[in-house]
Amino acid sequence: MQLKGLSPRLVSQREELTLTSSLDPVQLDNMKSQLDEIFIALEALAGVDEQAILAAANALNIQSTAQERINLWSRHQPVSESVEVEESERLNEEDLRSLVLIISHLAKQHQELIRRAVALLEQLTEEKRQLNTSSLLDDYIKTFSKLYSEGMKHQQTLSPDALTQQALKKIMDLLFYSTSSGHQRLWYSLLEKTR
16 A cells, blocks of 8 residues: 555554564465454444445545555455465555554544443443343344354354354454554554464
């Protein structure tokens, strides 16, 4: 993704997303899969879709070289372990940096909803009540599970309980990514999981 007219704040944020060495194709694909899961959580909770991602890219003045770069990231085109990815189709480090900034921006936009969902989760857990007693959490978990099953077909099939735990973990992660340093937290989390 080409950068054009970035604000000093955004340039600073982008520069904070550093690497000590280049990422290999497997690491890039792993990072893409992690971003897929975060996108699924944002879509399940807040209805974030590709148009919202493109709008966020425009708001951040991150000009995509082509809409297909976003499409490559979309859950509708998952990277399959059994399919060789063309080098030109693989997201590169700059694409991943841009997507991290976009995700952080979207999480900030929906911070109030994310906080409400996390507060409900904490309250229900403390009261030892079923999660399905909250329509917000129930709808989120069902939508996350459906989208995950559809979009992550190349991943090992998860049980309903494991999908619920994955959904809950992602909603907690989104809370951290919605903070002012959310882009850094997400970036370091991605790097940590590729080691």
